Structures are given as structure tokens and as C-alpha cells.
Amino acid sequence: xxxxxxxxxxxxxxxxxxxxxxxxxxxxxxxxxxxxxxxxxxxxxxxxxxxxxxxxxxxxxxxxxxxxxxxxxxxxxxxxxxxxxxxxxxxxxxxxxxxxxxxxxxxxxxxxxxxxxxxxxxxxxxxxxxxxxxxxxxxxxxxxxxxxxxxxxxxxxxxxxxxxxxxxxxxxxxxxxxxxxxxxxxxxxxxxxxxxxxxxxxxxxxxxxxxxxxxxxxxxxxxxxxxxxxxxxxxxxxxxxxxxxxxxxxxxxxxxxxxxxxxxxxxxxxxxxxxxxxxxxxxxxxxxxxxxxxxxxxxxxxxxxxxxxxxxxxxxxxxxxxxxxxxxxxxxxxxxxxxxxxxxxxxxxxxxxxxxxxxxxxxxxxxxxxx
Amino acid sequence: xxxxxxxxxxxxxxxxxxxxxxxxxxxxxxxxxxxxxxxxxxxxxxxxxxxxxxxxxxxxxxxxxxxxxxxxxxxxxxxxxxxxxxxxxxxxxxxxxxxxxxxxxxxxxxxxxxxxxxxxxxxxxxxxxxxxxxxxxxxxxxxxxxxxxxxxxxxxxxxxxxxxxxxxxxxxxxxxxxxxxxxxxxxxxxxxxxxxxxxxxxxxxxxxxxxxxxxxxxxxxxxxxxxxxxxxxxxxxxxxxxxxxxxxxxxxxxxxxxxxxxxxxxxxxxxxxxxxxxxxxxxxxxxxxxxxxxxxxxxxxxxxxxxxxxxxxxxxxxxxxxxxxxxxxxxxxxxxxxxxxxxxxxxxxxxxxxxxxxxxxxxxxxxxxxxxxxxxxxxxxxxxxxxxxxxxxxxxxxxxxxxxxxxxxxxxxxxxxxxxxxxxxxxxxxxxxxxxxxxxxxxxxxxxxxxxxxxxxxxxxxxxxxxxxxxxxxxxxxxxxxxxxxxxxxxxxxxxxxxx
Numbered sequence: 001x002x003x004x005x006x007x008x009x010x011x012x013x014x015x016x017x018x019x020x021x022x023x024x025x026x027x028x029x030x031x032x033x034x035x036x037x038x039x040x041x042x043x044x045x046x047x048x049x050x051x052x053x054x055x056x057x058x059x060x061x062x063x064x065x066x067x068x069x070x071x072x073x074x075x076x077x078x079x080x081x082x083x084x085x086x087x088x089x090x091x092x093x094x095x096x097x098x099x100x101x102x103x104x105x106x107x108x109x110x111x112x113x114x115x116x117x118x119x120x121x122x123x124x125x126x127x128x129x130x131x132x133x134x135x136x137x138x139x140x141x142x143x144x145x146x147x148x149x150x151x152x153x154x155x156x157x158x159x160x161x162x163x164x165x166x167x168x169x170x171x172x173x174x175x176x177x178x179x180x181x182x183x184x185x186x187x188x189x190x191x192x193x194x195x196x197x198x199x200x201x202x203x204x205x206x207x208x209x210x211x212x213x214x215x216x217x218x219x220x221x222x223x224x225x226x227x228x229x230x231x232x233x234x235x236x237x238x239x240x241x242x243x244x245x246x247x248x249x250x251x252x253x254x255x256x257x258x259x260x261x262x263x264x265x266x267x268x269x270x271x272x273x274x275x276x277x278x279x280x281x282x283x284x285x286x287x288x289x290x291x292x293x294x295x296x297x298x299x300x301x302x303x304x305x306x307x308x309x310x311x312x313x314x315x316x317x318x319x320x321x322x323x324x325x326x327x328x329x330x331x332x333x334x335x336x337x338x339x340x341x342x343x344x345x346x347x348x349x350x351x352x353x354x355x356x357x358x359x360x361x362x363x364x365x366x367x368x369x370x371x
Numbered sequence: 372x373x374x375x376x377x378x379x380x381x382x383x384x385x386x387x388x389x390x391x392x393x394x395x396x397x398x399x400x401x402x403x404x405x406x407x408x409x410x411x412x413x414x415x416x417x418x419x420x421x422x423x424x425x426x427x428x429x430x431x432x433x434x435x436x437x438x439x440x441x442x443x444x445x446x447x448x449x450x451x452x453x454x455x456x457x458x459x460x461x462x463x464x465x466x467x468x469x470x471x472x473x474x475x476x477x478x479x480x481x482x483x484x485x486x487x488x489x490x491x492x493x494x495x496x497x498x499x500x501x502x503x504x505x506x507x508x509x510x511x512x513x514x515x516x517x518x519x520x521x522x523x524x525x526x527x528x529x530x531x532x533x534x535x536x537x538x539x540x541x542x543x544x545x546x547x548x549x550x551x552x553x554x555x556x557x558x559x560x561x562x563x564x565x566x567x568x569x570x571x572x573x574x575x576x577x578x579x580x581x582x583x584x585x586x587x588x589x590x591x592x593x594x595x596x597x598x599x600x601x602x603x604x605x606x607x608x609x610x611x612x613x614x615x616x617x618x619x620x621x622x623x624x625x626x627x628x629x630x631x632x633x634x635x636x637x638x639x640x641x642x643x644x645x646x647x648x649x650x651x652x653x654x655x656x657x658x659x660x661x662x663x664x665x666x667x668x669x670x671x672x673x674x675x676x677x678x679x680x681x682x683x684x685x686x687x688x689x690x691x692x693x694x695x696x697x698x699x700x701x702x703x704x705x706x707x708x709x710x711x712x713x714x715x716x717x718x719x720x721x722x723x724x725x726x727x728x729x730x731x732x733x734x735x736x737x738x739x740x741x742x743x744x745x746x747x748x749x750x751x752x753x754x755x756x757x758x759x760x761x762x763x764x765x766x767x768x769x770x771x772x773x774x775x776x777x778x779x780x781x782x783x784x785x786x787x788x789x790x791x792x793x794x795x796x797x798x799x800x801x802x803x804x805x806x807x808x809x810x811x812x813x814x815x816x817x818x819x820x821x822x823x824x825x826x827x828x829x830x831x832x833x834x835x836x837x838x839x840x841x842x843x844x845x846x847x848x849x850x851x852x853x854x855x856x857x858x859x860x861x862x863x864x865x866x867x868x869x870x871x
Contacts, residue, residue, distance in 0.1 A: 051527045053824060057818065
């Protein structure tokens, strides 16, 4: 009986997933998903999945109510809002409900991947990084006393006593003998382990406005979601920079607004140091993303950047993404400089984001290579 | 799910005794006790243990489980109109709550059994629904889940287009009337007094042509379908749409279930009012123990509470029944009462007739929500209960109290209840423009159709009819036609509004 509703429920969930897929672009370009993020799930607000009918209500809302008040007084609440709490009776009409659907991040990533046609990432050096791990999940009849499993031993003793008829329900004393004893034991399991880190860098100089930051925020959320589905235990690091750069935590990364000049090389230097200190390229899949409005301080600095990219960052990273957010103040020169110097470097991806609507294409740009 | 036992069974016997004492007439009452998930499941299935598979039930279930988890709402009780009458109690409710629910259920049960509008419903609906479900499952096995499910979507999209009075009408007589018309009537011949001139005056090939023409005309008039605008759109489509056998059957299932649920929508206020009236009397006069008074009052207040801008059928219903009982006890009805202008005399009016009890039993037998409100919703009642009409302020978008004028309130209430708030839609012509298109008409009663919904519904209708489908309606007081031709929806002007 329960299985019936479960089937209907999972059909419903399937339809919901279909809807999310249809509206993915809308959800991506609106930032409000991130504020709805729980630990492993996101709740997505969804227009009622409705069966259309000929219904009334095209024109002005009106109705009858009960209570105090003079004509002209506002009344609280929306008349369309849900039914009475409490008693319900079979077969009453369906009310309108705003639907909140919980989707796990993995599911969301899968939808994103399918929709954008993203390839699964082949982790670098996956063989080398295969680790073997011993897990205590089996039982043996021999072993050290310190690993004796009380529960399993007890069960076997009980079973033996019941079978041999020595068990007295009135006096339930169980005495294990040697053969009853069971010991915890390990099994060695290969666990493909791929370590990955994302390093986000953002320009927070005066020319990056709130809207630009919002775009960065949304885009990093989706990149994060996708990469997390590809690697277990993904690490992330955040670097902000204006004329100087520092490592910050996630909160600060998205909130800060500084107002200085822009020296992109400062961020690249911090990034390079970080990689050197914590994440050796042999063992880590490193993804670096840098978002800026492309208005670097000086030509000298730009050439420092290009040097750093060529000699340190690009060799170390699986992929280096540069996203340039259009801002009313920036010249947007940097992307041209980068493109000019590297052309079609296999590890470098650049993307220009003029508005929120471009986020989806930009994400596809960044992730489509499956590195 | 389990039948009740122990103290609950004793409780049922006790309450049934009280119900007898007040001469409620009920079907055999069966209580089952369920946990919350089961309750949500049964509620999602409209009270029935087995329904055909459809995602919408899953959605209802999802919604109910969530609002329970977040503490937004709770289903106390569920009762369905069958014989025997099944009701579900929620496991873990307090004893006082169960008592209240049982009293309430006996009220519903009495209403199901005695109200005129429930008379045509099939009381063995549990079996019918289970059979329907197994047929649908079989179709799914044969034609694929998605195919059948999406066809159910299409059918559900028009399940409100049924004729509420059809169950009360006698089926159309066939046979004699039809046969009489069938008598072959020959074509007109010119009068001819000289027999040998017959072939000259009425040439045989001309007569043959005339006969053929007459026949064709007759055929054409037979094709005028329906002869009169038809409200049972579902029934009409079942007979006349080009459907596969399984599709016609699924459509029939949806129609059958829609007709079954119809009286519950027609008597929402009365049904809940009646049940609440009886739980209140049975509890306060018999069943309630001292220690339960606070819990009872709390639960009752919750059920009767009024959210702003929203009508609580429990509240209006119970107050109206009480009002009727009081008026008929005191003789406050009839011409003498209506014509009395003396306010003091009216205030002291009490003829001690004691007819209240009989009157409310009569009302519960003969009325539905529309006639109930039309007859018993009085000026005094509206004042006492502080009714008002509200409207959306187009500038601020807020809902505001519009008026406390009695006529307005009553008209609005009746408008909301008429056809249970659904539009009046008719099949007008099944061979529109002589192109096999389907033409529907919306009888406009002041409120427009929701256009976006109407568009999608037309798309679904086209899926059934397989030819273009149009509906005549009014948008912003102008007659319009919305048409779906299989690829796009167009809205065009019409010379006149649709009337029946």
C-alpha cells in the first residue's frame, strides 16, 4: 500500500526534475538558489506544477470575509493562500500551493551536466592516487581479544543455546564458548581518491560593483556544485585582490567591497604561493578561476601576470579560467592581453560575461572541456 | 492501518449511543487508525485506499508531508462517503481529540446518508475506484506509463466540465420518438391530374435528384451536434471524440470520479457546518469530561478560526445551522416576522414554537450550499457575523474591505458558490464551420476566465478532439474567441457574447 504512493511520489519527483531542467537558465541567472542552500540540498521554489483547467479569476480579485474593520481597511493575507489548517474532507478542490522542491546538490549537478552537455571530468593521475584503505566491516572466527565483537558473539551463543535446548527463558543467561567468538576484521578496499582544489580569485577594486559581484557569486556557486559532484572532498580557497591580494574565507570573498586600484599580479602571486605551499600539482587537481572587470593598473603588471601564468599557474593547474565581468568603469583590456599572449592554450579558458543571462554560457565555456 | 480496538472501540460505542439519542441516521461506521504517513497517503488519494497511479497524488502527498513536517498543518480526520462509511483516525492524537473527531464523523456520516445531493452517488466507490485503478494499470502495462499518464493529465484538465444536474435527470428516451421521425417522407411532387403526364411533369431523374438532396440535408441536420448546448463536456467527448477504446475508458473513469466528488463540492459549507454542529452538541452535552474541556475548546477554536479574507466553511456552516434552529424555535420566520417593522417587537419576538430541531434536519436533507445561503443567509445574520466583501486595490495590490452592504455580500457569496466557483462551459457545436472543429461556449457571469489556463486547456482539448478547438468567452467585457488550431493559440474579437 505504501509502495503505491511512493511510486506516484517518485513520478512527481521525476516531473519536477524535468521542470528544473527546463527552467535551468532562469534558476542559474537568478541568484536566490544559493541562499536556499542547506547542507547537501537546495530547495528550489517552483511554480505550481498544475493541471490547466478553465477557471475563473481573470480579472480583479475579490471575495467575502468575516471580521472587524471599516470599508477601505486592508485585510491581511492572501485569499488564495492555502486551505484551512486542521480538518480536511475527502475530495475537496486543490488549493494553490507554492511548491518548494528539495533537490540534492548531486542531483542538481547532474541536471546541470546533462543540460549543458558537460563531460565528466577525468581526474588527473587517478591511478597514482588510488589509495588502499582498510575498513573494519567483516567478521572472523579468530582474532585478538581486543577486537572481539560482543554483539556477534552474543548472537551466536544465543543461537547455539536455543538450538541445543539449553536456553531457559526464565533464566536467560548466555555463556559463549570458544566457537561462538567472533572478531572484527578488515577488508582492504581500493578507494580511488582524487584530490581537487578550486582557487577562486576575485577583483574587488572600486570598479567592481554589486552586480558584478553577484554574477561572480552565482557563477562560482554553479562551478562549485559541478566540481563537487566530480570530486569527493573538494577543497576551495578564496583570494581577493585590489592592488594587493590576500587569502580570505568564503564569507569575506563574497561580501567585501574595497576600493583600490587593480594589480592582478598580486592575486596570481598569492595563488602561486598557495599552490606551492599546500597543493602540489602532482597530487592535486587544481582549478583556478579568476574574475575581474579586466581593468588592470598598468601594462607592466599585465606582463607580470602573463609571465606568472605561463611559468607557474598554467603548468600547475588542470584548468585556469578567466571570467571577465563587464562593468561600466572597466576598460576590459585584460582579456585581450591574455588572449593575445596565449591564443588557444589548452588549459586556459576565457569568458566574457556581460549580464546575468550569460552566466549559463560562461559556465559551459569553463566546464565543457572536462579537464 | 488497523481497525480501532480497546478504549477507542468503547468510545465509538459510547458516541454512537449519543448519536442515536439525537436521532442521527448514519451508515455503519468503520474507524481505522493510521499513522501520519498513511493519513497523508489516503488524503492524497482523496480518502480512498486505492486509486489509479498518477503523479498528482504524489504531489499532494509531498505537500502534506512537508506541511506536517514544518508544523503548518495537520490532518485530524478523514471520512469518505461510502456504505459502510470509512473514517480514519490519526494515531497519537489525544483521547479528547479522537472523541471530537468521532462526533464530527458521525455528523458527516448522517449528512452523506440523508442529503438529497448525495443520493445518486455510488456508495461502493471504494470498489469502483479500485477497479478503475487496475484497469488504468493494465493500460499502462500495454501502452506505457507516460502515454497513459499524460492522457490522464489531459482528461483531468477538463474534469470540471460536467453537468451537476445530469445525475438527477432521467436518461433520454430512445425508440418511439426517433422511429416516428424516421418515417420516410417523399419529396414534393407537382400536382398531376393526368396520369400519363406524370413522367413529364415530375421527371424521374429530377425526383431522384430531389430525394438525394433531401437525404443529404437530413444527414447534415443529424450531424448538428449537440442539438442543444451541452454542459457534460466530458460525456460528450466520450461519445463523439475520435478516441481509442482505452482512451475513452480512461476519460470515462475520470468522469465517473468527478461526478462522485461533485456533491461534496456542492455542499461544502453545509456538510462541514452540520458535522461541526453535531460535534459541538454531542461533545458539550454528552461526551466531554471535565478534564478535557480545555483541549476541546482549543481544538474547536482552531477549527472555527477565520483567516482574514477567507471564508471558513466550518464557521459559516455551524453558525447558520444554529441561527436556523434558534429562529425556528422562536418562530422568527414567515410573513409576520418579515413584515414586522417594530424593532422592539422583533427583539423580543419569541413564539416558543420549538420547531428548530425539525427544521435543521429538513434543511440537511433538502438543501445544497447555494440554496442554503440563498434562503437562510439573512441581514441579521450577516451583521451579527460581521461579514464584508473585499476587493483588490488595483493601485496598491492590497486586498481591502470593500463594503458591508448586505445585498453585495450575499450576491458575492452566491456567485462564489454557484457552480462551486467553476465557469459554465458548454459544447456548442461539434462540426463548427462544417470543418469538424469543436466550439465551446463560456456563459459569462461577471468573472473572466484565466486566459493562460484557458490556452493550455484548449491545447489539451485539441489532443482529445484532434481538430481545432475554440471557446467563446468575454475578456474585459468584450466578446472574444480563443482558438487553438493545433499549432498556435489565437484570440480574436467576436460580434456577440455567448448565451444559452
